[in-house]
Amino acid sequence: MHKEILKRFRDPELGRQMAGRVRERLDRLTDRLGRRANVMEFCGTHTAAISRTGIRELLKPHVHLMSGPGCPVCVSDYVDIDRIIALAGMSGAIIATFGDMMKVPGSRTTLLEEKARGADVRVVFSSLDALAIARENPDRAIIFVGAGFETTAPTAAVTVEQAVREGRDNFFLYSLHKITPPAMMALLPDPDLQVDGILLPGHVSLITGRGYWDFLSRDLGLPGVVAGFEPLELLSAVDALASLLLEERYAVINAYGRAVREEGNPSALDAMARCFDLQEGHWRGLGIVPASALKLKPELAPWDAEVRFPLEKRSAAPPKGCLCGEILKGKKTPFDCPLFASGCEPARPVGPCMVSHEGTCATYYRYERFTR
Amino acid sequence: MHKEILKRFRDPELGRQMAGRVRERLDRLTDRLGRRANVMEFCGTHTAAISRTGIRELLKPHVHLMSGPGCPVCVSDYVDIDRIIALAGMSGAIIATFGDMMKVPGSRTTLLEEKARGADVRVVFSSLDALAIARENPDRAIIFVGAGFETTAPTAAVTVEQAVREGRDNFFLYSLHKITPPAMMALLPDPDLQVDGILLPGHVSLITGRGYWDFLSRDLGLPGVVAGFEPLELLSAVDALASLLLEERYAVINAYGRAVREEGNPSALDAMARCFDLQEGHWRGLGIVPASALKLKPELAPWDAEVRFPLEKRSAAPPKGCLCGEILKGKKTPFDCPLFASGCEPARPVGPCMVSHEGTCATYYRYERFTR
Amino acid sequence: MCLAAPSRITAIQEGGFLAEVESFGNKRTVGLTLVPEAKVGDYVLVHAGFAVQILDEEAALDSLKAWEEILSAAKGGA
Amino acid sequence: MCLAAPSRITAIQEGGFLAEVESFGNKRTVGLTLVPEAKVGDYVLVHAGFAVQILDEEAALDSLKAWEEILSAAKGGA
Amino acid sequence: MPEECILLAHGDGGALTHRLVQEIFLRHFDHPALRDLTDAALLRLPEGRLAMTTDTFVVKPLFFPGGDIGKLAVAGTVNDLAVSGARPLYLTAAFILEEGFPLADLEQVVASLARTASEAGVAVVAGDTKVVERGCGDGVYINTAGVGVVAAGRDLGYHRIMPGDAILVNGTVGDHGLAILSKRAGIEFDTPVESDCATLNGLTEMLLERFPESVRFMRDPTRGGVATTLNEVAQSTGLDIILEEQDLPVREEVQGAAELLGLDPLYLANEGKVLIVAASEAVEAILAVLREHPLGRNAAAIGRVEVGTGVGQGRVFLRTPLGGHRILDMLAGDPLPRIC
Amino acid sequence: MPEECILLAHGDGGALTHRLVQEIFLRHFDHPALRDLTDAALLRLPEGRLAMTTDTFVVKPLFFPGGDIGKLAVAGTVNDLAVSGARPLYLTAAFILEEGFPLADLEQVVASLARTASEAGVAVVAGDTKVVERGCGDGVYINTAGVGVVAAGRDLGYHRIMPGDAILVNGTVGDHGLAILSKRAGIEFDTPVESDCATLNGLTEMLLERFPESVRFMRDPTRGGVATTLNEVAQSTGLDIILEEQDLPVREEVQGAAELLGLDPLYLANEGKVLIVAASEAVEAILAVLREHPLGRNAAAIGRVEVGTGVGQGRVFLRTPLGGHRILDMLAGDPLPRIC
Ligand code: SF4
Ligand code: SF4
Ligand SMILES: [Mg+2]
Ligand SMILES: [Mg+2]
Ligand SMILES: [Mg+2]
Ligand SMILES: [Mg+2]
Ligand SMILES: [Mg+2]
Ligand SMILES: [Mg+2]
Ligand SMILES: [Mg+2]
Ligand SMILES: [Mg+2]
Ligand SMILES: [Mg+2]
Ligand SMILES: [Mg+2]
Secondary structure, eight states: OHHHHHHHHTOHHHHHHHHHHHHHHHHHHHHHHTSOEEEEEEEHHHHHHHHHTTHHHHHTTTEEEEEEEEOTTTTOOHHHHHHHHHHHTSTTOEEEEOGGGGGOOOSSOOHHHHHHTTOOEEEOSSHHHHHHHHHHOTTSOEEEEEEESTTTHHHHHHHHHHHHHHTOTTEEEEEEEBOSHHHHHHHTTOTTTOOOEEEEOHHHHHHHOGGGGHHIIIIIOOOEEEOOSSHHHHHHHHHHHHHHHHTTOOOEEESOTTTOOTTOOHHHHHHHHHHEEEEEEEETTTEEEEEEEEEEOGGGGGGBHHHHSOOOOOOOOOOTTOOHHHHHTTSSOGGGOTTBTTTBBTTBOSSGGGTSTTOHHHHHHHHHSSOO | OHHHHHHHHTOHHHHHHHHHHHHHHHHHHHHHHTSOEEEEEEEHHHHHHHHHTTHHHHHTTTEEEEEEEEOTTTTOOHHHHHHHHHHHTSTTOEEEEOGGGGGOOOSSOOHHHHHHTTOOEEEOSSHHHHHHHHHHOTTSOEEEEEEESTTTHHHHHHHHHHHHHHTOTTEEEEEEEBOSHHHHHHHTTOTTTOOOEEEEOHHHHHHHOGGGGHHIIIIIOOOEEEOOSSHHHHHHHHHHHHHHHHTTOOOEEESOTTTOOTTOOHHHHHHHHHHEEEEEEEETTTEEEEEEEEEEOGGGGGGBHHHHSOOOOOOOOOOTTOOHHHHHTTSSOGGGOTTBTTTBBTTBOSSGGGTSTTOHHHHHHHHHSSOO | OOOOEEEEEEEEOGGGSEEEEEETTEEEEEEOTTOTTOOTTOEEEEETTEEEEEOOHHHHHHHHHHHHHHHHHHHHHO | OOOOEEEEEEEEOGGGSEEEEEETTEEEEEEOTTOTTOOTTOEEEEETTEEEEEOOHHHHHHHHHHHHHHHHHHHHHO | OOOOBOOGGGGSSSHHHHHHIIIIIHHHOOOHHHHTOOSSEEEOOOSSEEEEEEEEEOOSSSEETTEEHHHHHHHHHHHHHHHTTOEEEEEEEEEEEETTOBHHHHHHHHHHHHHHHHHHTOEEEEEEEEEEOTTSSOSEEEEEEEEEEEOTTOOOSGGGOOTTOEEEESSOSSHHHHHHHTTSTTTOOBOSOOOOOOOOHHHHHHHHHHOTTTEEEEEOOOTTHHHHHHHHHHHHHOOEEEEEGGGOOOOHHHHHHHHHHTOOGGGSOOSSOOEEEEOGGGHHHHHHHHHHSTTOTTOEEEEEEEOOSOTTOOOEEEEOTTSOEEEOOOOOOOOOOOOO | OOOOBOOGGGGSSSHHHHHHIIIIIHHHOOOHHHHTOOSSEEEOOOSSEEEEEEEEEOOSSSEETTEEHHHHHHHHHHHHHHHTTOEEEEEEEEEEEETTOBHHHHHHHHHHHHHHHHHHTOEEEEEEEEEEOTTSSOSEEEEEEEEEEEOTTOOOSGGGOOTTOEEEESSOSSHHHHHHHTTSTTTOOBOSOOOOOOOOHHHHHHHHHHOTTTEEEEEOOOTTHHHHHHHHHHHHHOOEEEEEGGGOOOOHHHHHHHHHHTOOGGGSOOSSOOEEEEOGGGHHHHHHHHHHSTTOTTOEEEEEEEOOSOTTOOOEEEEOTTSOEEEOOOOOOOOOOOOO
16 A cells, blocks of 8 residues: 555655656746745755755756754764774773664764774664673673664663663663754854755654754744655645745645644654753764753663763864865755765775765765766 | 703613613513503693604514593583583673683583683683783673692682682683592503503602602502603603513603602692692592592682582583593503494584593594504 | 665564565565654565565556546646 | 603793703793702703603613614624 | 595695595586586587686575576586577686685585586586685685687677667676675675576576577676666767667666665676677567577666767766756665675 | 775675775786676686696694795696696685775785686686674685696506506695694694795696606695595505605604604695606606706605506505504594695
8 A cells, every 4th residue: 555655655656747847946046036946955864865966966957955963963962982993992891883873983083983993882772782682691781882863862761661671781871962953043043055945854854753853933034844754745845946936935744644743753753852861962063062961860870871980081183175064054055075975985985975875965975976 | 951851861872872772671571471561641742742752662572551530621520511611602791711621511511612602712822821811801790610630720820829819710620620549549450551660750750749649659550650751751761660570570760850850849739739629539430439639628619610609510411432431541541432433523512521622532543543 | 875675575574673674575684773653564665685665556547547637637637 | 642752841930840851853831849859951841831750861872772673682682 | 523624735735635526526517628627618519609607606695596606607608608609618617725724615516516517518627625724714705717709700899889878687687786785794684686697698598599689789787787887888888879768678686785785776786797799680580589498587778878979988878757868877885795 | 094904894795895896906917807896706617627626725833934825726626737737727716805904914814826727827716705794704705716738649647557667756844734733723833834835837748748658646645644645645545655754855854843742744735846756767867857946956866666456445555764554544534634
């Protein structure tokens, strides 16, 4: 059933018609603004989907689709990566994390290289897998490095709760989880950016609900559209955003109705509220953003890797020449970086934006490095 | 210097002359006895050297050189092997032992097979190597399986003393060490054997001294000659034994003067006395022999694997058809065993005598299976 | 990273902690704690080993209908 | 198992616990605890990683001389 | 009695090695060149140029839906010869066994290897066995080297690829990679997808006989998938390649599972696929012939060759259903399991 | 910056694999057949029968006195071809790299392999690289397969061995095995002994040209040593072989070390030795020629072939200096290190 729906959402004929309509509407908007509209996709998965489907290229003359800081791997700070690498060196420790985290450069090396040199670092697809490793290795410390925004944080939360229920004392969460609105608030008012509207992250919104984003219109006067990921969903979201802008209606609307509810997922929101406190967070590129990082509550300290294995926080400089910071802010594109595709590439990334499948540099490298 | 001496000891011309003299003397003895003399080499290293140099074949018409129970691997009991294999299965344990022990069949399997299936079993050339493994793996229990007679037991003793000095609490000795005289006393009076004289183990005698063997002439009325291992030493020892028998002088003499002293090695004897008590020992083939096994003294119990990891002693039957017991007693030769070279071979031994390089069955298999 | 794929719940394990889901013939086990209200037959989005939301087919069909109407209107209008 | 090979002591380590020995150009380290009286230049028999006895060259040469005498006597006598 | 397994002594060249060779290897391989266990096989070759290739197989798991490492070890090498235009004739097979590997599993692998070789009409003429300590291997690794003969006059190669040529493939892409992935520790999912592992020499020989002129070049898109293989072609020729995303044959189950895992089927390995560069005017005829072969039922034309920017600069683009273009790059460091 | 090492991605067939191949392998191997990185090398062969062989090298340590795994990987395969009477021509080289293996070590191994091949006059024409997880390999394993051509009329083989023939060897035995053993973890001793690792094709070619009739058979006594190799000859021919212990060339240092460890040099591996079965009347002439060759200075006649008891029943005996006989059996399960 859903199979058929997905097929329609990918229908090339419908897509080409929709693209035509969007282009026409965007051109009206360009006329109105006297320049192409600046639309930021906050979410890395959107960045990747827009490139992969060719939509960025198709719409380029009509709208500037800017990529935002919405890749949780990319915004992880050197300081945290260095600390996790240090934990990987502890005798008996097993680091479990998502594949993308493996290649994120710390100040000297990556988890991938440390693994090659003998550290026990395992790629998992779920925090549940990390918990299973902890069950199988009761004598070893399993540190799950959780990264991700509101979509992923609840999965880590319920896994920690499961560890508590099982009385599992060798499972620890190193939480790099972050929430998105503070970063938006830190970023969007920047006058250099001139963002006209936002494509809002569809999968974050699954959890948070549409209403979560009302601060955009309320506090910043910006329109936003919660977007899905299929070609037609992406195009219709851009279309909706263009309509809002043409109508000068700076509201937040939901164009991903099959998945996103007004109120989000209350169970998931509850789990986050039960397990996490908000603290200031280190965002690569954005620096310290207040109340943006999800850290385990004090009562969960026995399962908190940062509490259990305290390490000095040494600051480290980002690699010379890397523009990740500016790119995460949407102020520069990868093409502005002198290292892009010449010294920095997915196989040997310099900055984190070249690491994740959804990193802006990696996406542009993979899909848009050359044009035809 | 010693190099030149060794060369002379192996000189083929001198050897052939000596062999001629020995044969002549043995023939006189045969005349006297009305049959070939029965001379038992107690020591497995002698068994191997006599076969390897071709001396057994050369002297066969003139003397019956019988192989005794003098291979410490061969006389290790199933019960002990099974227990060591059980210890190998303990989580985190490392078994360290001499190469020959690896293939000794327990009642179901060997250390070698258990290693292939994942047990951590390491071949060492010295108890010192096992202690080094213990130093490198402070979190794991290293069980050194010591096997050997008076030559080897002192090396295990001083290693345990070194572990005590270092305060090393993860090093344990599983002592299969045994002393030789009780086995001789249990074996030689057997009227089936008709032993006329003994070639005494040269390397045991390094430690014990010649005087150690006086009980043979005193209690059993048997002559003995402490023999070395080079061709000329072996031949001259047989020659000396023939002379004693011809002269009806049932004394114990030393024909390995370059290595064996009257009093042996007092430092080594002291070390044994400090560390070991004599207990009854399980000898494969001979059964239980009182006061023949060297076990750590009660004050060294923390380093005694048998005390530290107590296991039930289950008895197990020897493999069907294996004549090891009779062969160890010198009553049968490997050629009497229906499994010899047909079902039992060094690559897949059935009984322990086929395991050790010095095991009687292995030696005969290797060097004397066919004759030319 | 924030990938989420639609799958159909084919079985819910005792306790409701885990469910078996199926997607184009591929089956796997996912955590169900975050959508306790889900039942066998529901389509869910799966992220990082957990079902994170139940899909609303009606809403999906509504979207499709809306697009088709818009586009045919546009064509008609063109 | 009860193999013992002759080697020459080339150096004794501090404390006298270990010694370096040499045999036909091959060098290794062995325990010296069991022959505390051994000194550099001595030939020792090495067993299971320990020097277990000092070799007596004079006795060796005596043996050789004795054999040679016996054999030449036998020859002379034959 | 505990299950019999590989001991270190099976690899020392002595009695146990000989027994292993006799009881397992020679029972399944019976070429006269092997029976004597000499140092090298002596063989007669037909006329033509010699083709020679090698591959080591380290796939994990050893047994997977649609095949096993033994079948793969033959298919991989036979296919490398076949896509080079050669008739594969002789293989060598060299095993690295890990201490503790069950003899029963070894026998199963060897039997599969022998069966696949015999079905493909190639003979295993030389072999080798090594045993490594536990923890220095992973059950069994197999190297096969193969030789074949390229008939006189046959000429395939980069130099024959021209702008305007079409790119064809003999069936669905990504099946092998996905089947392996589904068995990877830490991912494990149930999938109806089976590896496409197969020997292609029958199919390629037929193609080359029927279309000696129109077939310009062939290559099997194994590790790195179609995307990586086509990038190699583009870089070596300096030509660009444009694939039509809509025309790519991808099983629905493969597409679905790839999306679950965030992967692209174009980067998944194939072990029974060949990419064919052919003159565009022959495309329909070739497709018709391919589709009659059991290994070509889902054959499709998937793209074309265009003028590019010179050797080392050739690029591969994908035209999306919406009409946009994007780069199709080489695989770059994904944490994938061992697929061949 | 930490030392660069092998990552799993070096084996995924993508960008890092390509870089590794370009920067390390192709820098050292430059046969035209390799440069294109096609699926198979296409080669021209001279007249004669094709000889084909394979061996995998898993030696530990990788670098040992007198050689390294790269040199060994060429010598082992070249020698198997050479002793078969073939002129070795082409090699394939396939690497299994363990995650974490230092790139600098890899380059050293590859350079040594390339150098040895070029000195032996053989070309590496095809290759493969796989990367396995840490703990599933041991630094690097190398498989080489080789082909050569046996000139028309040349005929070596078991069938040519006759009672009365002499057994010769081109130098001291046991050197390689002992050199490796001395570096084995847990044994480690200092020894002046170096591996004899060398390519023998120059020497064998010379012998076969000078003594086309008298040389009946050759074999390289590698794993399992002289004893095991001669047992294979005895069993395959059904003839007995009698060695003279006194005539065996064994370095004093090897003999001494073997005694320390309770081993017999006749079971230790050699990697630059050939056992030659030759007509007895030619022994002196052959020895004279051998001793003029740098790899034959210590050549010796060590035994003879005698009538035996039939195929599968042939035996090897050793006559001791005292005049006694003893069996010289195959190696049987000694706990030896990986020597090749
Ligand atoms: S291309 Fe690389 S170096 Fe440049 S901004 Fe992106 S990640 Fe940083
Ligand atoms: S040949 Fe084997 S079965 Fe027979 S007595 Fe000897 S060890 Fe036992
Ligand atoms: Mg060979
Ligand atoms: Mg290949
Ligand atoms: Mg291949
Ligand atoms: Mg081989
Ligand atoms: Mg393993
Ligand atoms: Mg290929
Ligand atoms: Mg070979
Ligand atoms: Mg070889
Ligand atoms: Mg390959
Ligand atoms: Mg290793």
